[in-house]
Amino acid sequence: MEAYDVNELFARCDASGSYDIDKIKRAYHLAEDLHRGQKRISGEDYIIHPIAVAQIVYECQLDTNSICAAFLHDTVEDCPDRITLAEIRTQFGKDVADIVDGVTKLNIPFETKQEASIRNLRKMFLAMSKDLRVIFVKLADRLHNMRTLSVRTPEKQRSIALETMHVYAPIAHRLGIQRIKQELETLALSYLDPIGFQEIRKDTDKRYGESKDFLAEATRKVAESLNAYGIRYKLEGRVKSIYSIYKKMYNQNKSFDEIYDFYALRILVDTELDCYTVLGVIHEMFNSMPGRFKDYISTPKQNLYRSLHTTVIGSEGIPFEVQIRTWEMHAVAEYGLAAHWKYKSGEQANQALDEKLQWIRALLETDADGSDPDEFLHSLKIDLFEDEIFVFTPKGDVVSLPAGSTPIDFAYAIHSAVGNKMVGAKLNGNIVPIDTVLQTGQIVEVLTNPNSKGPSRDWLSFVRSSEARSKIKMFFKREMRTENIEFGKQAIDRELRRYGHRYTDQQRDQIMANLALRMGYAEGDDLYNSIGFGGMEIVKLGTKLREEFNRLVVPEQEPKAKAPALKTENSEREDRKARKSSESVIVDNVEGCAVKFAKCCSPLPGDRIIGFITKGYGISIHKYDCINVQNGLKRPEDRDRWVTASWTIRAEKRAFGGFEAYLNVYATYTPSVIAEISIALRDMKVEITSFSTKENDDVIIMTVGVRCNDTDHLASIIGSLKKLQAVRDVTRGNA
Ligand code: MN
Numbered sequence: 001m002e003a004y005d006v007n008e009l010f011a012r013c014d015a016s017g018s019y020d021i022d023k024i025k026r027a028y029h030l031a032e033d034l035h036r037g038q039k040r041i042s043g044e045d046y047i048i049h050p051i052a053v054a055q056i057v058y059e060c061q062l063d064t065n066s067i068c069a070a071f072l073h074d075t076v077e078d079c080p081d082r083i084t085l086a087e088i089r090t091q092f093g094k095d096v097a098d099i100v101d102g103v104t105k106l107n108i109p110f111e112t113k114q115e116a117s118i119r120n121l122r123k124m125f126l127a128m129s130k131d132l133r134v135i136f137v138k139l140a141d142r143l144h145n146m147r148t149l150s151v152r153t154p155e156k157q158r159s160i161a162l163e164t165m166h167v168y169a170p171i172a173h174r175l176g177i178q179r180i181k182q183e184l185e186t187l188a189l190s191y192l193d194p195i196g197f198q199e200i201r202k203d204t205d206k207r208y209g210e211s212k213d214f215l216a217e218a219t220r221k222v223a224e225s226l227n228a229y230g231i232r233y234k235l236e237g238r239v240k241s242i243y244s245i246y247k248k249m250y251n252q253n254k255s256f257d258e259i260y261d262f263y264a265l266r267i268l269v270d271t272e273l274d275c276y277t278v279l280g281v282i283h284e285m286f287n288s289m290p291g292r293f294k295d296y297i298s299t300p301k302q303n304l305y306r307s308l309h310t311t312v313i314g315s316e317g318i319p320f321e322v323q324i325r326t327w328e329m330h331a332v333a334e335y336g337l338a339a340h341w342k343y344k345s346g347e348q349a350n351q352a353l354d355e356k357l358q359w360i361r362a363l364l365e366t367d368a369d370g371s372d373p374d375e376f377l378h379s380l381k382i383d384l385f386e387d388e389i390f391v392f393t394p395k396g397d398v399v400s401l402p403a404g405s406t407p408i409d410f411a412y413a414i415h416s417a418v419g420n421k422m423v424g425a426k427l428n429g430n431i432v433p434i435d436t437v438l439q440t441g442q443i444v445e446v447l448t449n450p451n452s453k454g455p456s457r458d459w460l461s462f463v464r465s466s467e468a469r470s471k472i473k474m475f476f477k478r479e480m481r482t483e484n485i486e487f488g489k490q491a492i493d494r495e496l497r498r499y500g501h502r503y504t505d506q507q508r509d510q511i512m513a514n515l516a517l518r519m520g521y522a523e524g525d526d527l528y529n530s531i532g533f534g535g536m537e538i539v540k541l542g543t544k545l546r547e548e549f550n551r552l553v554v555p556e557q558e559p560k561a562k563a564p565a566l567k568t569e570n571s572e573r574e575d576r577k578a579r580k581s582s583e584s585v586i587v588d589n590v591e592g593c594a595v596k597f598a599k600c601c602s603p604l605p606g607d608r609i610i611g612f613i614t615k616g617y618g619i620s621i622h623k624y625d626c627i628n629v630q631n632g633l634k635r636p637e638d639r640d641r642w643v644t645a646s647w648t649i650r651a652e653k654r655a656f657g658g659f660e661a662y663l664n665v666y667a668t669y670t671p672s673v674i675a676e677i678s679i680a681l682r683d684m685k686v687e688i689t690s691f692s693t694k695e696n697d698d699v700i701i702m703t704v705g706v707r708c709n710d711t712d713h714l715a716s717i718i719g720s721l722k723k724l725q726a727v728r729d730v731t732r733g734n735a
Pocket of ligand 1: 049
């Protein structure tokens with residue numbers, strides 16, 4: 001529909017049956033009337049523009065009111081003497097009027113500001129338009145303006161292209177509208193770096209010309225196999241967009257020839273199950289590149305994108321990416337949210353708020369009964385930045401702060417010197433207490449006095465931004481060293497007194513000097529200082545403080561157990577209770593050691609473990625019954641390198657978001673067996689981290705990497721997989 005034929009648009013809307021075609025026509029005729037006589041810079045009739053915007057909005061699968069608003073989006077601003085918002089509201093209802101109003105308000109003048117304000121502008125933009133349809137119409141408006149940018153002056157071309165690249169394309173990305181995002185980026189690039197753009201276009205055309213046969217061959221082969229399986233599909237061969245090649249070349253400093261994911265094959269199928277079946281077929285036909293398999297079906301991207309990705313090696317050793325998704329996933333990938341709504345609006349309306357789309361659900365106001373599409377779209381009124389506020393400096397610059405921030409946060413966001421000399425604040429011109437909570441839209445003025453002694457320690461208890469917090473701490477660190485050291489000593493005394501043994505100041509200072517050394521401070525005073533200004537919490541000294549205390553003050557206490565003698569279960573458990581480690585493993589009674597989990601056995605909380613001091617860096621943690629451990633313990637030369645290890649309480653309480661484990665799944669081969677396993681895991685909400693298969697006659701052996709909490713969790717996963725009909729056995733394996 002590049003030709004912008006309004007009658008064709010009407011015909012399509014009419015044919016689909018889900019539009020109020022009379023209302024759409026009324027909106028068009030009104031727009032045509034209002035813009036009559038107006039010309040675009042190109043000399044064309046102005047109405048061409050609203051028609052094009054309406055068409056793009058229609059392609060984004062939006063509703064009647066959005067299309068009406070698209071037709072009318074420039075009328076209020078351009079023809080103020082002919083129509084008002086109130087008039088649009090009377091004729092077309094509140095929704096259409098609100099969208100038109102939103103689109104008009106978003107004409108924020110753009111000046112080339114520093115990066116930070118561009119980021120803020122983008123956020124403001126989203127925050128200001130609570131109805132997502134406003135953004136869609138705005139993006140469509142921008143897209144058509146970009147398509148027709150060639151008639152503008154070079155200066156205008158540049159500033160509009162820059163704004164498109166920095167503000168509009170990222171918003172399209174955030175909303176998952178790939179189709180618009182890519183076109184905006186490519187168009188913007190062609191104006192921002194015309195030479196680079198042309199070069200890549202030439203290279204792309206050339207490479208594509210040379211490899212037509214390769215792509216055709218791969219496509220033919222895949223089609224043949226899929227036909228054999230009787231799967232309904234659509235195949236699309238595609239090459240990477242010019243802008244994404246450009247980005248790779250410039251950001252990663254690669255030459256054109258080093259872009260190896262240049263080709264992609266996209267396979268669209270009917271059902272999710274088919275996706276996994278096709279994946280199996282592809283992996284059977286081609287060798288896959290390790291580490292390139294991504295399952296965005298079981299774990300969708302934040303912008304709702306779902307698809308399977310894998311990279312395989314084709315004939316002549318040319319790698320290419322294969323994307324496998326259903327039609328519905330494809331529509332969501334191309335048009336984002338709106339498509340999602342459209343597909344789900346039928347029988348599954350309530351499931352539209354699928355649990356995997358949590359971020360969207362969080363953005364939606366509760367609208368449990370979303371069966372009416374208009375209702376549902378209406379409920380897309382969002383507050384994307386609930387956790388963030390925007391306030392202004394007296395000069396009108398935007399400052400973004402975490403919700404709950406105070407004028408102190410604001411002052412430190414401006415500059416630490418402003419914060420450190422702050423004595424008061426004004427909100428919208430009125431003096432307020434400095435701990436007043438700020439609201440979006442307020443103008444904040446900081447009152448300073450060069451004689452101010454600096455921030456108060458109390459401020460730390462009510463500032464919200466980490467920036468203010470760290471700058472205040474920095475102040476105390478720099479300016480108040482003597483005082484901080486004294487504070488630090490007092491705090492340590494309070495802690496040591498709890499141990500119930502008498503000690504001298506010299507002993508205390510020696511303990512701290514030892515600790516300082518162990519922790520990478522130059523001297524004891526630095527550690528006191530750090531405790532004094534709040535940079536180091538005493539809790540974090542943890543058992544180290546106790547250890548040094550025991551060593552220097554209570555030497556008669558029993559010496560701690562030495563490796564490699566492993567402790568009994570009971571004493572180990574008691575040790576664990578005594579500690580609150582922030583790490584998952586305690587090695588040789590010391591928490592927070594640099595550890596890594598051995599790939600040969602991938603230990604999980606619940607496994608008995610042991611550590612091995614590697615020659616490189618850190619300690620590798622094995623399962624105690626790992627074959628490498630059993631062999632290794634026999635080697636006398638390594639004896640000193642084995643150390644006791646145990647899980648911390650936090651690890652056992654599942655505080656670490658999962659550990660990687662591997663399963664060997666032995667199954668009778670069927671075309672759908674891979675799909676069944678993947679779906680079973682997904683239903684258990686188990687994330688798949690890797691997947692590879694081997695075949696042996698009619699048995700398929702799958703090695704599946706999964707993320708799980710501990711041995712119990714893994715056992716339940718194994719138990720569930722074993723229940724599947726095709727599955728013969730499941731064992732714990734390794735990478
Ligand atoms: Mn416009």
